[in-house]
Amino acid sequence: MKTTLTVDVEFDPDVTDAESIASAADRLLETVLSTPGIMEEYAEPRFGQFFVAPSANHPSQSRPTVVVEIAGGVLQEAHTDSPVRLVLLDWDAEDCQPAAEEGLFKAGGEVVHVAEMPAAPINEIVGTNAEEALEAAGIDVLGEQEGSLQESQRWVLYDCDADVLLRTKMYSDYEEAVEDAAQANDILVLPLVIRSCSAAG
Secondary structure (H helix, E strand, O other): OOOOOOOOOOOOOOOOOHHHHHHHHHHHHHHHHOOOOOOHHHOOOOOOOOOOOOOOOOHHHOOOOEEEEEEOOEEEEEEEOOOOOEEEEEOOOOOOOOEHHHOEEEEOOEEEEEEEEOOEEHHHHOOOHHHHHHHHOOOOOOHHHOOOEEEEEEEEEEEOOOOEEOOOOOEOOHHHHHHHHOOOOOEEEEEEEEEEEOOOO
16 A cells, blocks of 8 residues: 655755755655664555655646656666656566466456556656766756756665674665665665766756
């Protein structure tokens, strides 16, 4: 089951902006959730990232932008600038048998694979081939973010007892980091914010 939680935040617009507050909230939540067992009594719910809800103060978000990457006929990644529910319908499943537990269903006489897919923040395409492809096509999906400081998240494993990083690997997947952290004792999953700047024009 999924739900959407709404949080009202008051801030000084002369000091920061809504997107920065959302990014800071992401870091705060990741730090809290890295504490072992903190959500155990709630059956370890999984949290998505904070987004700024569409409003009159954010007209650019009135129509969400979703960038979908497909390679080899398979949906690889999706990025969005506001909350969306992304559902994949894959009709290239004619050789499969219907199996609800695997997301395979029959519709219109054909077998289709149905799955929900998480969408990453749009600014994570900065510096990737996806950004280069969009620029080549003359499509600006970053809007006012272009030429400004962009942020993406990674995670590292920290050994509390030795006061050192457990390893040098940076994780792009939080759940993978948590799984590896569980293999040792007193390991924290710490968030890192990677900032990059894409020069305009």
